[in-house]
Amino acid sequence: MRKTYFILTPYRSILQSHKKFKKISTVPPDQPCILAGSKFANHSLLMANKITDRKDDYSQWYLDVVKEAKLADHSPVRGSMIIRPNGFALWENMKQALDQMFKDTGHENAYFPLFIPKSFLSKEAQHVEGFAKECAVVTHSRLKSVDGGVEVDPESRLDEELIVRPTSETIIWDAYGKWIQSYRDLPILINQWANVVRWEMRTRLFLRTMEFLWQEGHTAHATEEEAVEETRKMLYVYKTFAEEYMAMPVLTGVKTESERFAGAVDTYCIEALMQDGKALQAGTSHFLGQNFAKAFDVKFQDQDGEHKYVWATSWGVSTRLIGGLIMTHSDDNGLVLPPKLAPNQVVIVPIYRKDEQREAVLNYAQPIIDELRDKGISVKLDDRDNFKPGWKFAQHEAEGVPLRIAIGPRDVENQNLEIARRDTLEKSIVPLGGIADHIEELLESIQADLFNAAKQRMDDATRTVNSYEEFKEEIENGGFIWAHWDGTAKTEEKIKEETKATIRLIPIHEDDPVPGECIVTGKPSKQKVLFARSY
RNA sequence: CGGGGAGUAGCGCAGUCCGGUAGCGCAUUCGCUUUGGGAGCGAAGGGUCGCAGGUUCAAAUCCUGUCUCCCCGACCA
Numbered sequence: 001m002r003k004t005y006f007i008l009t010p011y012r013s014i015l016q017s018h019k020k021f022k023k024i025s026t027v028p029p030d031q032p033c034i035l036a037g038s039k040f041a042n043h044s045l046l047m048a049n050k051i052t053d054r055k056d057d058y059s060q061w062y063l064d065v066v067k068e069a070k071l072a073d074h075s076p077v078r079g080s081m082i083i084r085p086n087g088f089a090l091w092e093n094m095k096q097a098l099d100q101m102f103k104d105t106g107h108e109n110a111y112f113p114l115f116i117p118k119s120f121l122s123k124e125a126q127h128v129e130g131f132a133k134e135c136a137v138v139t140h141s142r143l144k145s146v147d148g149g150v151e152v153d154p155e156s157r158l159d160e161e162l163i164v165r166p167t168s169e170t171i172i173w174d175a176y177g178k179w180i181q182s183y184r185d186l187p188i189l190i191n192q193w194a195n196v197v198r199w200e201m202r203t204r205l206f207l208r209t210m211e212f213l214w215q216e217g218h219t220a221h222a223t224e225e226e227a228v229e230e231t232r233k234m235l236y237v238y239k240t241f242a243e244e245y246m247a248m249p250v251l252t253g254v255k256t257e258s259e260r261f262a263g264a265v266d267t268y269c270i271e272a273l274m275q276d277g278k279a280l281q282a283g284t285s286h287f288l289g290q291n292f293a294k295a296f297d298v299k300f301q302d303q304d305g306e307h308k309y310v311w312a313t314s315w316g317v318s319t320r321l322i323g324g325l326i327m328t329h330s331d332d333n334g335l336v337l338p339p340k341l342a343p344n345q346v347v348i349v350p351i352y353r354k355d356e357q358r359e360a361v362l363n364y365a366q367p368i369i370d371e372l373r374d375k376g377i378s379v380k381l382d383d384r385d386n387f388k389p390g391w392k393f394a395q396h397e398a399e400g401v402p403l404r405i406a407i408g409p410r411d412v413e414n415q416n417l418e419i420a421r422r423d424t425l426e427k428s429i430v431p432l433g434g435i436a437d438h439i440e441e442l443l444e445s446i447q448a449d450l451f452n453a454a455k456q457r458m459d460d461a462t463r464t465v466n467s468y469e470e471f472k473e474e475i476e477n478g479g480f481i482w483a484h485w486d487g488t489a490k491t492e493e494k495i496k497e498e499t500k501a502t503i504r505l506i507p508i509h510e511d512d513p514v515p516g517e518c519i520v521t522g523k524p525s526k527q528k529v530l531f532a533r534s535y
Numbered sequence: 536c537g538g539g540g541a542g543u544a545g546c547g548c549a550g551u552c553c554g555g556u557a558g559c560g561c562a563u564u565c566g567c568u569u570u571g572g573g574a575g576c577g578a579a580g581g582g583u584c585g586c587a588g589g590u591u592c593a594a595a596u597c598c599u600g601u602c603u604c605c606c607c608g609a610c611c612a
Contacts, residue, residue: 050546050547057606059605059606060605060606063604063605074603074604075603076602076603077603078602078603078604130611133610133611134610134611198611198612200610200611200612201536201609201610201611202608202609202610202611207612208611208612212612214612261612269612280612281612282612283612284612316612317612318612320612349571351570351571352570353569353570357570386563387573388569388570388572388573388574389570389571389572389573390570390571390572390573390574391572391573391574392572392573393571393572393573394572394573395573397572406571406572408570408571409571410571411571418571535612
């Protein structure tokens with residue numbers, strides 16, 4: 001007896017394209033779907049693409065990509081994540097490039113402790129206010145066993161409670177106070193790679209987690225000019241890193257007072273635009289003035305014999321960059337990685353039927369692997385026998401490997417191979433001769449194309465408006481919007497409440513800015529500022 | 536922290552309304568056939584149904600509490 005099944009509308013093209021299901025009836029697109037209960041309800045072809053399309057649900061897509069690319073998992077504790085090997089390898093590559101850039105600009109690495117005495121947090125008034133609401137506090141030092149379980153031992157209460165660092169300015173400036181006496185001790189240019197904890201209400205993998213990994217640079221200078229220069233220098237280090245390594249174009253500028261880092265005089269930032277039209281603050285560099293020097297009483301004796309407060313900066317980028325990377329390049333098939341950061345730049349998938357073919361294919365592949373590795377290109381040979389080539393293709397695409405090489409008996413015979421680009425999904429058959437050079441060029445071109453595509457997208461989504469009406473309409477379409485603003489927090493707040501858009505940055509002008517009138521109040525505006533809805 | 540949704544095998548889900556001792560697909564193990572876009576057939580293994588209480592002869596299912604995730608708000612990198 002033959003049963004008739006009905007295919008769910010969204011899946012009909014998938015199933016119909018497969019020979020096995022050719023004869024199955026389909027429901028017209030506007031009819032309700034029936035399939036539950038049939039043998040095919042959970043068929044692998046329907047489950048095959050586990051990644052939600054971006055157009056259907058962007059945040060679900062993001063979560064699917066993180067999961068399918070095996071970047072991170074949720075941990076049992078709310079808001080914290082397990083960074084899996086794929087995700088951590090990415091972070092290590094970012095870290096390596098940034099670390100070199102910091103060293104090239106004269107910085108040294110050091111490590112300051114995780115725990116900060118509670119009293120330190122109260123020393124800088126603005127700083128306290130900014131971070132007080134999101135600090136984890138250690139109050140006890142012991143547990144005790146209680147019938148099979150454990151509970152906090154009330155007798156182990158700490159005399160001075162400890163704060164798990166949300167950032168390290170306080171503990172670092174306490175130390176700098178001991179290190180600095182003379183102008184000869186300056187500047188101090190230190191960076192640290194660390195984890196920090198901020199007790200967030202709402203979290204998202206990589207973009208906002210309670211614990212995250214980052215680097216924080218903390219520098220001390222004799223003069224204001226030097227500190228401001230340092231702040232800006234590191235901002236451009238971040239911009240260079242974002243654009244050259246991540247292939248993620250960014251805009252630079254200064255934050256408004258309401259968006260400024262707690263305790264800073266000026267906060268500089270790099271802002272990127274994600275595919276869904278929302279902005280992401282990808283890195284910050286703060287000019288701290290003498291705020292922390294005063295709070296921790298850090299003075300130096302200058303050449304003129306005077307005792308003066310030290311000038312400070314701090315700057316940081318975090319694992320949030322991984323979130324930015326995902327939302328800049330990835331597509332409905334999964335992660336797309338820029339070659340300069342990809343843990344594996346090339347994956348080789350052998351195709352064969354018989355053992356002789358397997359051997360011939362692997363023998364053919366080995367010199368290619370050697371040649372690529374000699375050029376410093378990272379290659380993975382996926383010779384696992386328990387997965388089909390098609391499965392591997394899909395999996396490596398989900399994981400974002402920039403280039404895939406497929407080698408089968410046909411290629412061995414014809415002395416060529418098939419190369420597929422992850423960014424464009426284009427496949428081509430290329431000759432074996434000069435393959436390493438060809439791949440090196442392809443990787444460079446993928447890196448450049450990813451940046452150009454992202455730049456084009458950002459430029460297309462960046463407009464200027466001249467009235468609040470126009471602003472309200474345009475902001476609905478996402479993207480960056482330049483508009484005049486009267487410079488008051490009140491107007492900024494009104495715009496935020498009415499449109500959910502915030503001022504992402506005030507540009508740093510090399511030449512004189514063009515004045516105008518605020519789109520809300522009509523009052524004088526020194527220059528246009530950049531608005532967007534943001535993460 | 537407020538409103539909404541969810542948690543059942545490694546993964547994705549059905550079963551919950553109406554209580555009767557757990558099922559499907561993928562994955563895993565074995566065998567044979569396969570391998571250029573997520574292979575096929577046959578057999579096998581795997582789950583204290585998020586956790587803790589309660590109601591009941593009987594709980595994945597009903598009740599209470601709690602944890603975690605997702606979405607929307609308030610807060611922030």
